[in-house]
Amino acid sequence: MKIEVHITESLCKACGYCIEACPKKVLELANYFNESGFHPACIIKKEECTGCGMCYQVCPEVAIEVTREK
Numbered sequence: 001m002k003i004e005v006h007i008t009e010s011l012c013k014a015c016g017y018c019i020e021a022c023p024k025k026v027l028e029l030a031n032y033f034n035e036s037g038f039h040p041a042c043i044i045k046k047e048e049c050t051g052c053g054m055c056y057q058v059c060p061e062v063a064i065e066v067t068r069e070k
């Protein structure tokens with residue numbers, strides 16, 4: 001199964017909900033700023049991602065997409 005997590009960094013408001021929700025600690029806030037002046041969420045441990053979709057579900061900005069392909 002191919003799992004992809006895509007974060008639209010320009011939409012991220014750095015609330016950290018996705019980071020708290022991820023059971024595998026895949027996500028973290030980046031050390032750079034997006035165009036709105038927030039540190040966007042980014043993927044630090046892609047290989048740990050199970051594709052559970054929790055990050056997608058909690059993001060209030062709809063900045064995360066999770067796709068699973070067989």
Ligand code: SF4
Nearest residue numbers: 022049050052053055
């Ligand atoms: S899909 Fe699940 S495991 Fe993967 S980054 Fe999102 S919350 Fe974490």
Ligand code: SF4
Nearest residue numbers: 012013015016018059
């Ligand atoms: S939940 Fe959404 S807005 Fe909040 S840090 Fe994660 S990607 Fe950014």
